[in-house]
Amino acid sequence: MVRMVDRAGAKPGAEVVYEMSADRHGDPALAAACLNRFDVAVVQHEYGIFGGPDGDQVLEVLKRIRVPVIIVLHTVLSSPTAHQRYVLEATVALADVVVTMTRTGHRRLLAGYQVDGRKIVVIPHGAWAGGRPDPAPNRSGRPVVLTWGLLGPGKGVEWGIEALPGLRVLDPAPLYVVAGQTHPRVLARDGERYRDSLRGRAAELGVADMLRFEPGYLGVDRLRRLVQEADVVLLPYDSHEQVTSGVLIEAVASLTPVVSTAFPHARELLADGVGLLVAHADPEAIGAALHRVLTEPAHAAAMVTNAVRIARALQWPAIADRYREVADALLRQVAAA
Numbered sequence: 455m456v457r458m459v460d461r462a463g464a465k466p467g468a469e470v471v472y473e474m475s476a477d478r479h480g481d482p483a484l485a486a487a488c489l490n491r492f493d494v495a496v497v498q499h500e501y502g503i504f505g506g507p508d509g510d511q512v513l514e515v516l517k518r519i520r521v522p523v524i525i526v527l528h529t530v531l532s533s534p535t536a537h538q539r540y541v542l543e544a545t546v547a548l549a550d551v552v553v554t555m556t557r558t559g560h561r562r563l564l565a566g567y568q569v570d571g572r573k574i575v576v577i578p579h580g581a582w583a584g585g586r587p588d589p590a591p592n593r594s595g596r597p598v599v600l601t602w603g604l605l606g607p608g609k610g611v612e613w614g615i616e617a618l619p620g621l622r623v624l625d626p627a628p629l630y631v632v633a634g635q636t637h638p639r640v641l642a643r644d645g646e647r648y649r650d651s652l653r654g655r656a657a658e659l660g661v662a663d664m665l666r667f668e669p670g671y672l673g674v675d676r677l678r679r680l681v682q683e684a685d686v687v688l689l690p691y692d693s694h695e696q697v698t699s700g701v702l703i704e705a706v707a708s709l710t711p712v713v714s715t716a717f718p719h720a721r722e723l724l725a726d727g728v729g730l731l732v733a734h735a736d737p738e739a740i741g742a743a744l745h746r747v748l749t750e751p752a753h754a755a756a757m758v759t760n761a762v763r764i765a766r767a768l769q770w771p772a773i774a775d776r777y778r779e780v781a782d783a784l785l786r787q788v789a790a791a
Contacts, residue, residue, distance in 0.1 A: 455469050455470045455471065456470075456471060456472045456473075456474055456485045456488055456489060457470050457472070457473050457474070458473075458474055458475075458476070458503050458504065459473045459474070459475055460475070460476070460638075461475075471488045471491075472484060472485055472488040474515075475505075476504065476505025476506070476511060477505060482511060482514035482515045482518065483514075483518055485515050486515050486516075486517075486518030486519050487518070489515075489519055489521065490518075490519060490520050490521055492521060493521060493522075493781070493785060494521055494522050494523075494524065494781045494784060494785065495519050495521055495522070495523045495524070496523075496524045496526065496777070496781075497512065497515075497516065497523060497524070497525050497526065497549075498526050498528065499512065499525055499526060499527050499528060499529075499542075499545055500528040500529055501529060501538065501541070502639075507537055508535070508537050508538045508541045509541060510537070510540075510541045510544075512541075512545060513541065513544050513545065513548065516545065516548040516549070517548065519548075522550045522551075522781070522784040522785065522787075522788060523548065523549050523550050523551075524549065524550065524551045524552075524553060524777070524780060524781065524784070525545055525546065525548075525549035525551070525552050525553065526553045526555070526577075527542070527552060527553065527554050527555075527559060527563070528555070528698050529695075529696075529697065529698070530542070530554065530559045530562045530563050530566075530567075530697050531695060532562055532566060532695060534566075539567065542567060543567050543568055543569060546563075546567070546569045546570070546573065547569075547570075549573060550573070550784055551573055551574075551575060551780055551784065552569070552573045552574045552575070553574075553575055553576070553577050553777075553780075554574060554575075554576055554697070554698075555576070555577065555578055555579045555697070555698040555719075556576065556578070556697050556698055556718070556719050556722050556723075557576055557722060558697050558718040558719065558721075558722050559576075559697040559698065559718075560574055560576050562697065562718075575780060577773060577776045577777065577780075578703060578767070578768055578773060579698055579699075579700045579703045579768075579773075580703065580768065580769065580770040580772075580773035580774070581700075581703045581704040581706075581707035581708070581765075581768050581769055581770065582674055582678070582704065582707065582708075582769070582770065583769040583770060583771055595626055596626045596627065596628060596629045597624065597626070597628040597629070597685045597686075597748045598628065598629050598631055598683050598684045598685050598686075599614070599628055599629070599630045599631065599684070599685070599686050599687075599688050599744060600631050600633065600680055600681065600683075600684035600686070600687050600688065600710075601614060601630070601631070601632050601633070601687070601688050601689065601690065602632075602633040602634050602668075602672060602677065602680065602687075602701060603634050603701045604634055604635065604636070604637040604638075604640075605632070605634050605635065605636045605637060605640070605648065605649060606636060606637040606640035606648055607640070607648055607692075608691065608692045608693060609690070609691060609692070610689075610690035610691045610692045610715065610734075610735070611632055611652055611690060612651075612652060612655060613690040613735055613736070613737050613740055614630055614632075614688050614690045614737075614740060615630065615652060615655055615656050615659065615661065615665060616655075616659070616737035616740075617737040617738070617740040617741035617744065618630060618656070618659065618661040618664045618665070618741075619659055619660070619661055620737075620738070620741035620742075620745070621664070621741055621744060621745060621748075622661070622664070624745070624748060624749070627663075627664055628664060628685075628744070628748060629664060629665075629666055630664055630665050630666070630688075631666050631667075631668055631680065631683070631684070632652070632665070632666070632667050632668070633667075633668035633669075633672060633677075633680050634668070634669070634670075634671075634672050635669055635670050635671055635672075636648065636649060636669075649667065649669075652665070653665070653667075668680065677704075681708050681710055684710055685710075685711070685747070685748060685754075686710065686711045686712070686713060686744060686747045686748065686754070687701075687705040687708075687710050687711070687712045687713070688712075688713050688714070688740070688744065689701060689702055689705070689712065689713070689714035689715065689720065690714075690715055690740060691714070691715050691717055691734075692715075692734060692735065693717050694717060694718075694734065695717070695718070696717040696718060696719055697718045697719050698719055699717070699719045699720070702714065702719055702720055702723060702724075703723070703768055706723060706724075706728060706729065706761050706764070706765065706768065707761075707765045707768045707769060709758050709761050709762060709765060710758075711729065711730075711747045711754045711757045711758060712724060712728070712729035712730070712757070713729065713730045713732060713740065713743040713744055713747060714729055714730070714731060714732070715731070715732055715733070715734045716731040716732065716733065716734070717734075723764075726760060727756060727757060727760040728757060728760045728761050728764065729757060729761075730743040730746070730747065730757075
């Protein structure tokens with residue numbers, strides 16, 4: 455693994471062969487040299503990961519890699535700036551295989567960018583294996599609504615909080631658990647201003663007792679414990695662009711009912727009764743969907759039954775097999791050349 459870092463941190467594990475910085479001259483060449491020691495390089499592309507405008511530092515790495523390259527696209531914008539379009543098209547041009555994690559991303563890439571469609575394959579984001587954990591033995595009698603992930607503006611948590619007054623009619627009243635640390639870049643820029651604003655809004659609405667934060671890093675064990683306690687997962691995201699959501703995949707694969715705003719990946723994955731879609735920035739719609747899941751056990755059970763049909767193909771072992779097949783095919787091409 456070549457890991458991107460903003461600054462020196464804890465000593466990395468043995469799997470990290472190099473730490474690349476956005477502001478150290480020469481790092482792209484050294485990173486590429488490390489990757490060239492292996493058979494295949496898999497590059498996770500997101501505009502905000504690499505240095506330079508729109509993360510164009512990644513191009514300096516890709517130009518120097520001599521082994522086959524698989525690029526995984528986490529974002530495919532429908533209306534990119536000219537430079538964002540250039541970065542993505544150049545990234546795709548330097549790849550041997552390009553992975554989009556949704557059919558929506560695949561269609562958007564072909565329709566909006568000058569790329570070689572023969573390179574593109576769809577492999578979903580993965581999720582933990584094993585399905586839904588057994589219910590927590592000591593969980594309270596209150597229904598639990600869960601949102602998790604890196605916290606910051608755009609996550610839409612405020613809309614979930616705005617929906618809570620309408621759920622006070624349930625007895626007992628639900629608990630809305632918001633889990634995860636503040637996004638590091640948001641924390642560096644604004645501190646905990648967003649989290650504090652959410653606490654303040656809950657107090658204004660008189661629902662502070664219905665909101666609980668679980669701050670900090672979410673490892674797999676901790677996340678599984680939170681899912682054990684949850685009756686429904688809420689994704690109230692503001693984005694209309696998001697074509698990939700790891701949290702959405704993990705929620706569906708955990709066989710927990712899901713309520714989500716209708717961002718592209720949610721519209722694709724929650725079709726056929728796997729989850730409920732609601733309008734963006736609409737607390738009344740969010741509240742109505744949560745009320746339905748929490749008060750209609752048969753409907754919640756049907757959502758889980760529908761999720762079972764697709765969950766196994768989303769688990770990390772199945773996803774790893776897909777990447778292994780792609781890598782093996784690339785190496786066969788190299789051997790035959």
